[in-house]
Amino acid sequence: MLSRTAEHLFWMTRHTARADHLARLLDACYQRSLLPAPDDAARPAANGWLTILSTVGLADHYRLSHHDIEPREVIAFLAADAANPASIVSSLRFARENARAVRGCLSAELWESLNATWLDLQRLVADNLHVHDPYAFFEWVRQRLHLARGVQLAAPVQNEPAAFLHLGGYIERADHMARTLEAHCETLGTAHGFDYHGANALLRAVCAHDAYREIYRDAIAPARIAALLIQCQEWTGSLAASLEEIRRLSVRLRNGQSAQTERLAQQLCEEVRQAPLEEWFANAQGSSVLRAWLNALIARVNELARRVGRDLVRPAIPEPVAAAA
Known part of the structure; x- marks a missing residue:
């Protein structure tokens, strides 16, 4: 193509x-x-x-x-x-x-x-x-x-054009989720107490309210919100799920110059899965730690988006390589 x-x-x-x-x-x-x-x-x-x-x-x-x-x-x-x-x-x-x-x-x-x-x-x-x-x-x-x-x-038919369509959507979703969480870190826990209405608005803003009720079946709690939006593999809108789809699609669309893009996607998947969210929220400064981590993650997601655009979407020297998704 x-x-x-x-x-x-x-x-x-x-x-x-x-x-x-x-x-x-x-x-x-x-x-x-x-x-x-x-x-x-x-x-x-x-x-x-x-x-x-x-x-x-x-x-x-x-x-x-x-x-x-x-x-x-x-x-x-x-x-x-x-x-x-x-x-x-x-x-x-x-x-x-x-x-x-x-x-x-x-x-x-x-x-x-x-x-x-x-x-x-x-x-x-x-x-x-x-x-x-x-x-x-x-x-x-x-x-x-x-x-x-x-x-x-x-x-x-979920062919190559469809893969590029999906890739753009998942990159935008990952970036949006990371930015939205960073902007709402204080909502998930501050010195003034948990902001219930703010947390509820956050869940609705990322279309996760029904997913939260289905998975946890309990009152809204900050640590669980973070776990759902960042690491939950059961919900396709989570940051982890979006990054995994980007990794899978980058493998499917790989060419001779996309190895570093695949590697970065894999590293981001592992970093998000291994983030010690429970430990952060057990700490009084958990929201500050989460914000610092998200700021660094946003920069890396932007770098991944740039590499995808450079190496997969518009490669300088197209060199298709057969690969299993």
Whole structure:
């Protein structure tokens, strides 16, 4: 397969996954903001929106054109601002452009799903649905991207193009999970006590609330949340599961220059599996230790994404090597 085709497929799913993750983050923060709160809770509420901006790396960009952290302005900036390259609108535009470039490699259903999503999204933004009813807007985005992902997974042949589609999605998921956890470390345990509502919002932001109830069948606890989101192999959305899929796909797509990429993917899988989470949470400074570990991990996941793009998606000298996944 041409490297340019692989690149379009890879980035198509990265952008759709990015839009889905951002919609979930915004929806979780918006629903939490609707909870009754004392009059002096204005600052913590603002911090919740600031946390989202920090998670997606746009806090400084936002401050260039906005003076205060206002919920309506943050939602408009992250959901519908076409000038913001990381907004939901921009991400879905980029996804659609990449899909159109390789339309011949996609199933008719997948292209029609993405194209219809983009056309309908423009109408919803023009009608200011994200302003009048943020919940309905975020729900619509999630449902449309669920449909696209379902069409992708239902493909009758899981061939090389499908592998690049999956690879982009898993890389984006791993990066999103690590960044979201790092931004919410204080939620999992602070000197002021466990933030139940914040932890619940965190689980909803990464689509893990039902998984937590199914696996643990108990009250929400910080150590268990960390174990589920980071190491749980039973839940496909965990950091460990995403990295394992990246490792498996890098083996399947290997070529003559991807050995170091495979090695890094394997090292990250082992590092995440062996992280002593119980020991960290038994320590009073557990959240600080977790944050430092996650910061280092985010840098390594970004390095893995860069290597995947360089060695697998657009290799300088393609040298296919047969391999078992």
